[in-house]
Amino acid sequence: MNLNKYKNVKRRIGKDWINLNPIQRGGVLPPESRETLQSFGDGYSTCDYCLEGRVDLVDSPPIDDLAGDIAKFVNMDEIMFTAGCRHVQWVALKALTEPGDVIVIDSLAHYTTYLAAENLDLEIREVPHNGYPDFELEVEDYADIIEEVEEKKGETPAVLFLTHVDYRYGNRINPEKVGKIAKKWKIPYFVNAAYTGGIMPIDGRRWKSDFIGFSGHKSWASSGPIGMLATSYEHSEKTFPKSEVKGPWSGRGFTKKIPQLFGCPPVFGAPIATLMSSFPHVYERVQNWDEHLENARWFVDKLEKIEDFRQIGQRPRKHTLMSIETPSFHRVSKRHERRGFFLYDELKERKIAGIQPGLTKMIKINTYGLSKEELEHVISSFYEIAEKYDVEVG
Amino acid sequence: MNLNKYKNVKRRIGKDWINLNPIQRGGVLPPESRETLQSFGDGYSTCDYCLEGRVDLVDSPPIDDLAGDIAKFVNMDEIMFTAGCRHVQWVALKALTEPGDVIVIDSLAHYTTYLAAENLDLEIREVPHNGYPDFELEVEDYADIIEEVEEKKGETPAVLFLTHVDYRYGNRINPEKVGKIAKKWKIPYFVNAAYTGGIMPIDGRRWKSDFIGFSGHKSWASSGPIGMLATSYEHSEKTFPKSEVKGPWSGRGFTKKIPQLFGCPPVFGAPIATLMSSFPHVYERVQNWDEHLENARWFVDKLEKIEDFRQIGQRPRKHTLMSIETPSFHRVSKRHERRGFFLYDELKERKIAGIQPGLTKMIKINTYGLSKEELEHVISSFYEIAEKYDVEVG
Known part of the structure; x- marks a missing residue:
């Protein structure tokens, strides 16, 4: 060999x-996180002082605090860590749906949204865009599709799903518009902010979102892979149900573990450590979003x-x-x-x-x-x- | 804040x-991988030359080759990367079972085995151990449980599952013994080698195993989180079915992506890069297993x-x-x-x-x-x- x-x-x-x-x-590490990467480079390095059996509850380094602070930063109630925003979507949809349920997504959604739905045997309805050259989403269509689904199925869709910024055209939709529709129809509302959270200011409460997905390696300057699922208190308990399995012979149980996260979120070591060390940098940089956007517009004009x-x-x-x-x-x-x-x-x-x-x-x-x-x-x-x-x- | x-x-x-x-x-990085960690520290760093849309198919760095070489190293046919051995178990069990199916596991199994089964609504049957102080597994009981399940359910269990070395007592079971039972009854056979693959020689074919789970951050000297699922050709296609979802309005499809892996395995960047750079080290070190075992025995005597x-x-x-x-x-x-x-x-x-x-x-x-x-x-x-x-x- x-x-x-x-x-x-x-x-x-x-x-x-x-x-x-x-x-x-958005994933480039600031210099301070390159040092953290070395310090926490070994597998399970953040588990040195794990007393609860879950990395999100570790307080040295202060991972438990970090989750709370990130939740505040995006104006939501709770944050849970996952194997990536792809895992986030699956976790949330698993909690919110039964096989066969209808979910409404935007037609610019990331491929992982479609795959999460496929994994869970969900029926997808797509909100159209207006095609070439703008590919603008027709946000009002969310309401029409909800009505259609209700008429056909006798119940409203299980979830409304919006991709804040899509990965093909970089179109940005105002999540509040869809949030209002979701609230009106009382349908759980998920916003995929993989391309925005960590690089621009996020206000989940203003968006009226129940769930927001983030990507550490894509937009929070962390080594990753790591994702974050932000929820409201209203949804957090049923989104992360604790394990209830019992060994029928042994009686073994694991009541602190979370099945959807495979027990303890698979983000120990470098992913969560660099997310932590980069957070002060991320906290600052979102304030400069307008400048980055100006540069992008100027760049387009020149090209x-x-x-x-x-x-x-x-x-x-x-x-x-x-x-x-x-x-x-x-x-x-x-x-x-x-x-x-x-x-x-x-x-x-x-x-x-x-x-x-x-x-x-x-x-x-x-x-x-x-x-x-x-x-x-x-x-x-x-x-x-x-x-x-x-x-x-x- | x-x-x-x-x-x-x-x-x-x-x-x-x-x-x-x-x-x-088993997760401590060798010095050469600490350099790799720096080089590939940024999120998505292994995606620089991704042409196929899946990190396991990237050939610069040679990830595609690595998968093949690791498969040879453990004497199996194929290797797929996952978010950890916990993700491996879920992927394999999802491919092998329907909700309600019975799987037979050892009563010393890792908690993530129970959680994978819980996630998939499987019924668990446990192979007992002989209790304090040895906690030795009664391997022959696999056969008895198979017979019992067949009698009660009219069909044999969907999977036999063995934990090569357990995380509580470090007991090591000879997988070949269970493999023979699996072959006799023609039941797919999964060995969890999270504590052995990467630190001692592994021979999947001799074990008669259809699936082996490995953990990069636990035993392959890699930063992780990363797991590996080894399979035989016989099982690989149905274990990793490609996406068939289609956007009903857009027609979008993602036929190279693998739903169970959330599309592209979430191991890009430092996890897969350090697994690669540590592989020559791991390849050598498994030859020294006997020495490490001798030291452990000597250590026990002294303590x-x-x-x-x-x-x-x-x-x-x-x-x-x-x-x-x-x-x-x-x-x-x-x-x-x-x-x-x-x-x-x-x-x-x-x-x-x-x-x-x-x-x-x-x-x-x-x-x-x-x-x-x-x-x-x-x-x-x-x-x-x-x-x-x-x-x-x-």
């Missing part, structure tokens, strides 16, 4: 590179000066994640020996990473956390590449 | 300490020289995890102002950690990976503490 290839594995993207990867911008480049999705941007059609570069790829990889190669030469290798029809970029200077380097690099291949800039 | 307590969080157990924590010995200290569970030890009754120390705790915490305090003074604070009736220790010199320091510390409180050593 050739084991050498596993030795000294290093990330190929260097520290001095600019990384535009849409899923990675659209390239021939046929066109940002799709909401205009102006309400988030730093964006999709840009680049048909002029696609035409270049057709005559280039490296085909679609020419763009990847050209960017790599300029120490820019994160555009999916091979793609040139449409590119996805997230500018979050990059400075104006860094974005300027990206723009001038794109201009250079365009000019090199006779694509107009102007 | 007081955020200072989250700043500069450090593990209180120093690097020069000896840690006996039963769940932590039992203290008045009333008695190792319970199998004798001689077949694993480095052990439970030791310490009633003489419990008597000390009754007259000590710090009560049961006196032992914790005394050990802490000697830079020894990992004994559950407050406990003195029975202690759990894992000697895996500690040198003879380190173990000698532990023994002489215990002797000193005994003598300090007039407990005989002799």
